[in-house]
Amino acid sequence: MNSDQKKPIVYLSAQQIQGSAELAKQLTFFGFECRSYMKQSALLVAMHTEPPFAVLLGEEGLEDCSAEQILPRLQKLSRGPVLFLTSELTVVEQIHYVKLGVTDFVYIPLDIQKLIDRLDVLLEKTQNTPYRVLIVDDSEAMGKASGNILQQADMQVQQIKNPLDVFVSLERFMPDIVLMDVYMPQCSGDEMAKVIRQQTQFDSVPIVFLSTETNRNKQLMARSMGGDDFWVKNMPAEELVASVAMTCARYRSLRRWMSCDSLTALLNHTHIIEWLEREVKRSQKEALSLSFAMVDIDHFKKINDSYGHAVGDKVIKILARLLRQSINGEGAVGRYGGEEFAVVFSETSMIRAAQKIDHWRLRFTELIQLSGDIQFPVTFSAGVALLKNGMDAQQLIDAADEALYQAKHAGRNQVGLYQG
Incomplete structure (x- = not known):
């Protein structure tokens, strides 16, 4: 913290x-x-x-x-x-x-x-951030009416008229829910929902059709194409707010268990890599700095062998909690595997990322010393790399891994920088 x-x-x-x-x-x-x-x-x-x-x-x-x-x-x-x-x-x-x-x-x-x-x-x-609502409706007036109601309830709203632009908003805005009109000139809402469901990274985002259609059979048909629910337009404001809030809360809860590691509550391996891939694309497109770090607990096998897996798990949890609190919305942290962690530093230079990691390294040692039942020194090593032109996500991971190896080889309990 x-x-x-x-x-x-x-x-x-x-x-x-x-x-x-x-x-x-x-x-x-x-x-x-x-x-x-x-x-x-x-x-x-x-x-x-x-x-x-x-x-x-x-x-x-x-x-x-x-x-x-x-x-x-x-x-x-x-x-x-x-x-x-x-x-x-x-x-x-x-x-x-x-x-x-x-x-x-x-x-x-x-x-x-x-x-x-x-x-x-x-x-x-x-401490949850406001719910993010993406409204897809070719009628600007109708979309704005719903958007104003939700914004007054402290939700973040983005509205688009063309459903063909939905993937840009899904990637950048990362909504908690999509409210989609059924009848639009470019394509129908159920057709777009079916296309969205083909993309695994958006498969769990709730899609709710918001339409004047009252025919129950047509509503069910639309839902069968990939929608999660069907709400009638012009519902009372308090009902709209409550329905959106409940759906978003449920989605965030499910997303947490789907995307997070059960021991540490950090992003799991798959989702931290997906996060990195998105940030690599964004950083290259917008010419932003992006740094990535691999963090590994030193001599962890010896800790498990000497003191047991319960103590090893506590060491992992202490570091995970420190990383989760310290990133403070400036990137993402995930459990890469075992005792190894991955940290994505958005819009951050390599030197600044290394300084942060080194501060966390010292703080981790302090936390271990404060722990009542860990009566032995525990440290970690880290490697940091900067995204360079032409790099993809895997190459950035490999670069950070090489820097981590250098830190380990130099004696551990330090931060290595990729110089390639």
Whole structure:
């Protein structure tokens, strides 16, 4: 996490639970600001003064207030998730606590790493960028009417009149949803949807037909060509906003699990390569700088062999979380394979990318030293390459890999630069 980024605050009221002190320590270690409370008045004042990202409440409640008494008050004040640390509950008991305001259940004995992973997912949901909506409609007035409604709901909207231009917008705008008219002079919406579905990188993007067509059979026929739903134009504004928001939220959730590595939540191998390929094309077309780095944990096999795969996984997660937070929207990070990571630096020179990687290298060492159960030094090496004229994505990867090999050969725990 960059030093100028505010840490997400977690309020913890679970001192009766064994391991709560270690939980607080680990939350701090993984980038959260943890504040503990045991008195009802102190917790409620804090909730009023500075609402946290999340609240962790133990089943015993507070010293002067039971969980059932405090939960309704937390529900009124909380702007984020309320996680209930508890023993096994029946479905009836879970429903009871959900009514009181619990959003997530964390079961004892506590698996701290799983809890932190869950907090990461919840935090990511709160930090999502606005939904991106692509409207394809030959009627500028109709498209603008829908677009204005969605923009007023803080969504990003791009409108095109010619469906033949849709692939340019799909590549550059990367929409969360496509709202497409059915009847257009250049081609029908269902025909264009079928063509879009032939491109694997856009296969999961929801396509919703927005038309005045009310014939149910024609609607179903259009959907069978590649659409996900069929909405009638001029629906109430609140219904349009809600429908788009729900569809986009579902898409982003599915896309996350389809494109991300399960251990690290970074882009998986396939999707980080796809991201790089898109950036290579964009950088060459717009004459922009593009740097690419390969990062590899030093002597990782020895870590697994000596300390076990659970410790090895934790080392990988620490580095993955550091990379994910540090890239800060200036590119993309993916798990290339095993203990190796790929970093795409958009519009960044090789020297600047190398400086960033070297800063992260030092920060990684600090994080390892702060970890309570990793009592040995861990470092990483990296190789950085700059996209040059005539290079394709694979050649850029090979260049960074060669720079990584040079860093390893020179003694590890350093950043190598490709000089070819």
